[in-house]
Amino acid sequence: MRDSGPVPIDAKTIRKAYTDVLWEPFLPTAAELDKTCEQLAGHVGLLIPEVMGLAARMRSERSGMRAIAIHCLVRAHQTLATDPAAGSPVRAHHLYDLATTVRALLTLWEHPGPLGEPTGKDEIEAAVRRRICGGCCEPIEDGEGFEEAVFLAESSGGIRGYRHTDSCAVLAAQRRRQLRAV
Structure with missing residues (x-):
């Protein structure tokens, strides 16, 4: 055909x-x-x-x-x-x-x-x-571990996206502290 x-x-x-x-x-x-x-x-x-x-x-x-x-x-x-x-x-x-x-x-x-x-x-x-990590807002590069995730959102039941599985927990915690300081 x-x-x-x-x-x-x-x-x-x-x-x-x-x-x-x-x-x-x-x-x-x-x-x-x-x-x-x-x-x-x-x-x-x-x-x-x-x-x-x-x-x-x-x-x-x-x-x-x-x-x-x-x-x-x-x-x-x-x-x-x-x-x-x-x-x-x-x-x-x-x-x-x-x-x-x-x-x-x-x-x-x-x-x-x-x-x-x-x-x-x-x-x-x-x-x-391109995939962006919802935890650290950095691109997920080829070969990096990632998973699908649902992030909390007050306006909806959640926002679907991706997050690193191994490398961004420390960076995400720093960003949360920075946002609280504002």
């Missing part, structure tokens, strides 16, 4: 998929939950390369659209990387994360702001793939 090229973006279908989760919630069966997670993950996977290409062309420095696109792409990769097993109690939270991510990516795809010639594509790719 030959490759027929990229799959076209069907904004109406994608919008319906995330709208059903975000604004028309229901109590799905386990099979419905898994099917909807797969569908939304597919939409995220479809939109990532499209928004990645647009991000390199974004010229709206004052509104920060390029920075927003990079942030959303980082979050999209994190969301796809943290897929709880079917039947997991946190699977419903993951469904909401997927729906929010799809909505952000589709909005960027539909309304990217002023576009120009692509620039900084390599830098964008590096920024999107």
Whole structure:
């Protein structure tokens, strides 16, 4: 079978998929939950390369659209990387994360702001793939131990991210002391 090229973006279908989760919630069966997670993950996977290409062309420095696109792409990769097993109690939270991510990516795809010639594509790719430790705020380099973590947040149930498993506990404690001094 030959490759027929990229799959076209069907904004109406994608919008319906995330709208059903975000604004028309229901109590799905386990099979419905898994099917909807797969569908939304597919939409995220479809939109990532499209928004990645647009991000390199974004010229709206004052509104920060390029920075927003990079942030959303980082979050999209994190969301796809943290897929709880079917039947997991946190699977419903993951469904909401997927729906929010799809909505952000589709909005960027539909309304990217002023576009120009692509620039900084390599830098964008590096920024999107980079992992930052939530404990010490330093990049997690290749070969360093890390784990997924949920950090406390008053505004939500928690912020998902990464943390070093071996090297940042002392630095994180120093930063907490510095923040208390302010």
